[in-house]
Each structure stands twice: as structure tokens, then as C-alpha cells.
Amino acid sequence: MELTLSIAIGVLTGSGVWLLLRPRTYQVIIGLSLLSYAVNLFIFSMGRLRVGAAPVLGPDGLADPAGFADPVPQALVLTAIVIGFATTALFLVVLLAARGLTGSDHVDGRESR
Amino acid sequence: MDWSRHLLIVPILLPLVTGAALLLIDELRHSLKALINLASTLMLLVVALVLMRIADGVPDGSEALSLSYAMGNWPAPFAIVLVLDRLAALMLVLAAVVAAAALVFSLARWHRAGPHFHTLFQFLLMGLGGAFLTGDLFNLFVFFEVTLAASYGLLLHGSGAFRVRSGLHYIAINLAASLLFLVGVSLIYGVAGTLNMADLAVRLPEVAPQDRMLLQAGAAILGVAFLVKAGMWPLCFWLPSAYMAASAPVAAVFVLLTKVGVYVLLRLTLLLFGSAAGELTGFGGMVLLWGGMATVAFATAGVLASQAMGRLAGYSVLISSGTFLAAVGMGDTAVVSGALFYLVSSTLTTAALFMLIELVERAREPGADLLTVTMEAYGDEVDAEEDDEEEVGVIMPGALAVLGVCFGCLALLLAGLPPLSGFIAKFALLTAMMNLDGLGSPTDIPARTWVLVALIILSGLAALVAMMRTGIRTFWAPLEVIVPRVLVVEVAPVMLLIGLCLALTVQGGPMIRYTEAAARSLHAPASYIGGVLQPVAGPAEAGAVAR
Numbered sequence: 001m002e003l004t005l006s007i008a009i010g011v012l013t014g015s016g017v018w019l020l021l022r023p024r025t026y027q028v029i030i031g032l033s034l035l036s037y038a039v040n041l042f043i044f045s046m047g048r049l050r051v052g053a054a055p056v057l058g059p060d061g062l063a064d065p066a067g068f069a070d071p072v073p074q075a076l077v078l079t080a081i082v083i084g085f086a087t088t089a090l091f092l093v094v095l096l097a098a099r100g101l102t103g104s105d106h107v108d109g110r111e112s113r
Numbered sequence: 114m115d116w117s118r119h120l121l122i123v124p125i126l127l128p129l130v131t132g133a134a135l136l137l138i139d140e141l142r143h144s145l146k147a148l149i150n151l152a153s154t155l156m157l158l159v160v161a162l163v164l165m166r167i168a169d170g171v172p173d174g175s176e177a178l179s180l181s182y183a184m185g186n187w188p189a190p191f192a193i194v195l196v197l198d199r200l201a202a203l204m205l206v207l208a209a210v211v212a213a214a215a216l217v218f219s220l221a222r223w224h225r226a227g228p229h230f231h232t233l234f235q236f237l238l239m240g241l242g243g244a245f246l247t248g249d250l251f252n253l254f255v256f257f258e259v260t261l262a263a264s265y266g267l268l269l270h271g272s273g274a275f276r277v278r279s280g281l282h283y284i285a286i287n288l289a290a291s292l293l294f295l296v297g298v299s300l301i302y303g304v305a306g307t308l309n310m311a312d313l314a315v316r317l318p319e320v321a322p323q324d325r326m327l328l329q330a331g332a333a334i335l336g337v338a339f340l341v342k343a344g345m346w347p348l349c350f351w352l353p354s355a356y357m358a359a360s361a362p363v364a365a366v367f368v369l370l371t372k373v374g375v376y377v378l379l380r381l382t383l384l385l386f387g388s389a390a391g392e393l394t395g396f397g398g399m400v401l402l403w404g405g406m407a408t409v410a411f412a413t414a415g416v417l418a419s420q421a422m423g424r425l426a427g428y429s430v431l432i433s434s435g436t437f438l439a440a441v442g443m444g445d446t447a448v449v450s451g452a453l454f455y456l457v458s459s460t461l462t463t464a465a466l467f468m469l470i471e472l473v474e475r476a477r478e479p480g481a482d483l484l485t486v487t488m489e490a491y492g493d494e495v496d497a498e499e500d501d502e503e504e505v506g507v508i509m510p511g512a513l514a515v516l517g518v519c520f521g522c523l524a525l526l527l528a529g530l531p532p533l534s535g536f537i538a539k540f541a542l543l544t545a546m547m548n549l550d551g552l553g554s555p556t557d558i559p560a561r562t563w564v565l566v567a568l569i570i571l572s573g574l575a576a577l578v579a580m581m582r583t584g585i586r587t588f589w590a591p592l593e594v595i596v597p598r599v600l601v602v603e604v605a606p607v608m609l610l611i612g613l614c615l616a617l618t619v620q621g622g623p624m625i626r627y628t629e630a631a632a633r634s635l636h637a638p639a640s641y642i643g644g645v646l647q648p649v650a651g652p653a654e655a656g657a658v659a660r
Binding site: 072095 | 262
């Protein structure tokens with residue numbers, strides 16, 4: 001499981017970085033999205049990978065903490081997803097505005113010669 | 114808990130409530146919105162001043178130099194706390210002063226240039242207040258994002274192709290930096306198991322040697338994220354264009370954004386990797402020192418090379434950042450104290466410069482924003498013509514003279530010449546660097562200090578040369594004299610900021626005492642930690658054992 005997750009994060013990051021460095025605004029935004037997925041998975045993995053462990057204590061109170069997953073990274077991921085989603089949406093608006101104003105989808109607003 | 118504790122949350126709540134309330138008011142009622150915004154910003158300034166008094170009132174020798182405020186009333190390491198100490202209070206006051214000046218400036222006409230200016234302005238203040246006060250790493254991320262989200266909107270304020278294009282770059286870079294921030298924070302959490310800064314400082318020395326590498330990687334990635342915001346070379350190429358593209362009042366508040374980056378670096382470096390950090394002591398110090406020097410060198414060349422005044426101001430921001438970062442990298446108490454004084458002085462100066470530039474550029478050519486770009490591209494001045502734009506208000510007699518005097522003062526401040534505070538700031542900084550073991554005692558000054566001293570002095574010279582060149586071109590030898598139409602509300606904030614620099618000169622003694630006390634408490638992380646964890650020492654220890 002560790003290997004699968006690591007490869008997934010690696011592939012997402014690699015593709016994200018490559019797309020981020022491309023000249024088209026659409027590629028940049030997809031790259032940023034992929035990067036944020038990778039980062040979210042990465043934060044999640046920092047709580048250690050557990051299968052079948054609940055992050056919330058049951059009604060019977062404090063059992064052995066070792067039987068539970070760390071809830072903090074999950075909460076962090078949730079926050080990061082919300083913030084990432086909002087900023088990406090905002091970026092999309094700016095991208096469309098730039099396309100409309102400059103007539104080009106190049107990140108510099110004009111084709112490089 | 115007495116009432117004054119609750120003041121800690123006011124710098125966050127007040128702008129949040131005001132900003133949200135402003136959304137409900139119709140966009141056409143400019144003056145009402147402006148009035149509410151102004152009242153809220155001034156109230157914030159008052160609260161910040163009270164907080165500064167509270168922070169300064171703590172006796173120097175006491176254990177806990179910081180006040181903490183548990184937002185959910187959970188004991189400290191388990192939930193988010195706000196922490197007030199001298200440094201945080203100083204930054205809050207600085208932010209409120211610059212924001213108030215920029216707001217007054219914008220009332221002349223900029224606040225009508227696009228929708229939701231006042232709301233975004235308040236949200237930006239909320240993010241700044243939160244970032245200065247928070248004692249939790251992830252919460253810091255949230256406030257950073259609040260600040261940045263508001264800044265994206267503000268950068269685009271006024272619209273136009275140039276702003277949108279620069280905004281695109283600015284947003285892309287900051288989003289990427291935020292992702293680095295998240296990676297750094299989660300790595301640190303993965304190793305240390307806490308996000309509370311004070312708790313982190315306690316736990317870092319106990320991190321197992323095999324995990325230390327991972328921790329250092331996390332801290333380094335986190336540092337890179339802040340360095341992007343602070344504009345350290347080679348992560349700073351976005352800054353001059355973005356700041357030049359922003360409308361004048363927005364650029365003035367943007368000066369504060371780079372200060373958030375350097376503030377966090379100062380706080381975390383000294384808290385986490387201070388003298389008590391064992392093996393990790395001094396981690397990253399050399400990077401900050403050399404990186405700061407490279408920034409100063411790069412920005413010095415940039416200042417000399419810039420034709421447009423906005424770009425010149427952008428590079429001045431970089432000089433300020435670079436000098437401060439290098440001083441933080443030296444890590445000495447007296448140097449940090451001088452650097453804090455420099456930070457205050459240079460922030461006021463650059464903010465005033467951004468606002469003055471717009472006024473001065475009216476004297477050169479109308480529609481300054483776009484023309485500066487063409488001038489940059491073709492190296493050619495476009496013929497000046499009369500400003501036909503309608504201005505309502507008093508036309509100042511001798512407007513050009515007033516602008517000229519302000520410009521001269523700012524040149525002195527940037528160059529660090531007497532009699533203004535730029536001189537005192539650089540003097541404090543350089544004296545501390547040359548006398549690391551205290552005044553008068555013989556010191557072996559390392560070569561890197563000489564390099565830094567030379568760079569700081571050269572950067573001042575370069576700023577002076579560039580400002581004089583621009584000043585002569587604008588005030589003394591224009592092809593065609595145009596008396597700019599300048600409103601009183603536009604000059605007043607610039608003069609206020611310059612006046613504050615003058616006050617800093619006159620009141621240099623008390624100010625230096627304050628920054629010295631702030632630097633001392635920064636170098637004794639135990640006092641910060643004590644203020645956060647002391648009230649609940651029992652549970653904190655229990656938590657440490659459970660892990």
C-alpha cells in the first residue's frame with residue numbers, strides 16, 4: 001500500500017510540475033490541480049497509513065489510542081482541499097479574463113517569438 | 114482571565130465582521146462603505162496600539178513574555194492559540210498604520226475603480242492580523258491563504274490587461290508556494306506530531322536522530338515557501354512586476370505582505386532553531402544570510418537598472434527584505450533589534466514611495482500604468498499631454514513643490530542618510546554587526562560580515578543614485594512642466610508616513626529600547642513557550658508522554 005501511494009503521489013507531482021512549467025494557462029491550472037491532489041495525499045499519508053482504523057473515538061471513550069487513525073492530518077486535508085478549491089476557482093476566473101483581454105492563452109499574454 | 118486578553122482576537126474578528134458587513138451594502142454607496150472601512154481600520158490601529166502597550170508592559174525578566182489566547186478554550190497544545198508578544202504587536206501596529214494610510218489615499222479615487230475594494234481590504238487586514246498573532250503552524254497557513262486570496266482580488270483591482278497578466282503570474286506562483294507550505298507543515302507534523310509552535314519548539318530537540326533529516330527537509334520546504342513570499346533571490350522575480358502592476362494604494366499594502374514572510378522566518382528560525390534546539394541550532398541561518406546578501410546585490414542592480422518608478426519601488430522592497438533576511442541569518446540579538454527598526458522604517462518608506470509614485474507620475478505623463486510599460490519596452494518616453502481627467506477637490510498650490518520635498522525625504526530614507534530614520538536604522542544594524550561581542554570589545558569580524566556591510570551601504574548608494582536620477586528627470590528637467598492635480602487626501606497619507614519616519618528619528622531611543630526587548634524575548638524562546646504552555650503545564654506534559 002505504501003508503494004502504491006508513493007507512486008501515485010510521485011506521478012501526480014511529476015505531471016503537475018511538468019504542466020505547471022508549460023506555456024498555456026490551461027496547462028498551468030491543470031498542473032496546479034494535480035499538484036494539489038498530490039499534496040493532499042501527502043498530508044494524508046503523514047498521519048501514517050492505517051487500514052480499518054477509525055479516526056474518531058467511539059462513545060465508550062478512551063480505548064487504546066493505537067487502534068485509531070490520527071485525525072489531525074485528515075482535518076488538515078479537508079481544510080487544504082477547501083482552500084485549494086477556492087483558489088483554483090479564482091485562478092480560473094483570472095485565466096478567462098486574461099484570455100479575453102489579451103486574446104491569447106499564453107501565460108505571458110502573447111506568443112513567444 | 115481579564116478583559117484585556119480578549120483584545121487578542123479583535124485584530125481578526127473586527128476586519129472579518131466589517132468585511133462581511135460591507136458585502137451587504139450596495140456597491141453604489143461608496144462613501145458609506147469608505148466610512149465604515151476607515152472607521153474599522155482606525156479602530157484596528159487603536160487596538161493594535163493597546164496590544165503593543167500590553168505586550169510592552171510585561172516586565173523584562175519575567176518567565177512568560179508572551180500572552181496567549183486559547184480560541185476554543187482547549188488547553189494549549191491541543192487546539193489553536195493566538196500569541197501576543199512584542200514582535201507580533203509591533204507588526205500589527207505597522208500593518209494598521211500602513212493600511213490606514215493606503216486607505217485614505219485610495220479614497221481620492223481608487224476605491225471606486227472596481228467592486229468590493231473595501232471588503233477585500235478588510236479581509237487582507239484580517240489575514241495579516243491572524244498571521245501575526247497565530248501560534249499554530251496550520252492556522253498560519255489558513256491566514257496566509259486568507260491574506261493571499263484577498264491580495265489576488267486587490268491586485269486585479271482596477272483591471273486592465275497588464276494587471277490581469279501580472280495577476281496571473283502572481284497567483285500561479287503563490288499557489289505553488291502554498292503547496293510547498295503544506296508539504297513542509299505536514300512533514301513537520303509527521304515527525305514531531307504537533308503543529309503548535311511553542312510545543313514544536315519543546316519537542317524538536319527530542320526528535321530521534323534518524324527522523325532529524327526528515328524534519329530538516331520539512332523545515333527547509335516550509336522556509337522556501339516563506340522565502341517566495343519574502344522575495345529572496347532567486348525566488349523574487351515575480352515581485353517587481355506584480356507590485357508595479359498593482360494600483361498605488363494596493364501596492365502600499367502589498368509592502369506588508371513581504372513583511373509577513375520575513376516575520377514568520379524570523380519567528381520560526383529563532384523559536385525552533387534557537388540556542389535551545391540542541392543539534393538543530395542555527396539551522397538555515399547561513400542560507401538566510403547568503404540568500405539575503407544575494408537579494409540585496411540583485412535588487413541593487415535592479416534599482417539602478419529600472420526606468421519605471423514602480424519597478425524602482427519594487428526593487429526597494431527587495432532590498433528591504435534582503436537586508437532583513439541577512440540580519441536574521443546572523444541571529445545576534447543586537448543585529449535583530451537593529452533589523453526590526455530597519456523593518457519598520459523601510460516598510461513605512463516603501464509604502465509611502467508607492468503612493469507618491471502615482472502622484473509624481475501624473476506630472477510626467479497621464480495614464481501612467483500602461484505607459485511605464487511601453488517606456489520599459491521601447492526605452493522611449495511618450496510625449497506628455499495635459500491630464501484631462503476630471504478631479505473634484507482642492508488643487509494644492511505648489512503641488513509640485515510638496516511632491517518634490519516628499520520625494521527628497523523618501524530618497525534620504527531609502528539611502529539611509531541623516532537626518533531621517535533610515536539612517537538610524539542602518540546605523541543600528543551596522544553597529545550591531547561590527548560589534549557582535551558588545552560595544553568596544555575587540556571583535557574578530559568574519560569576511561561575510563564585511564561583505565554584508567558593503568552590500569548594505571552600496572544598496573543605499575544605488576537607491577540614492579536612482580532616486581536622484583528620477584527626481585531630476587521629473588522635477589528639475591521635464592520637457593514640459595505639468596502641474597499635477599493632487600488632492601489633499603492623496604498627499605496627506607504620504608506626508609503622514611514620512612512624518613512617522615521623522616518621529617522614529619526623534620523617538621529613536623524608546624523605539625530601539627522596544628525592538629531590543631523584542632529581540633531579547635525572541636532569543637529566549639523559553640519565554641514564548643512559557644506564555645503558551647504554562648497555563649496548562651499539566652496536560653501538555655501528559656500529551657508529551659502519551660506520544
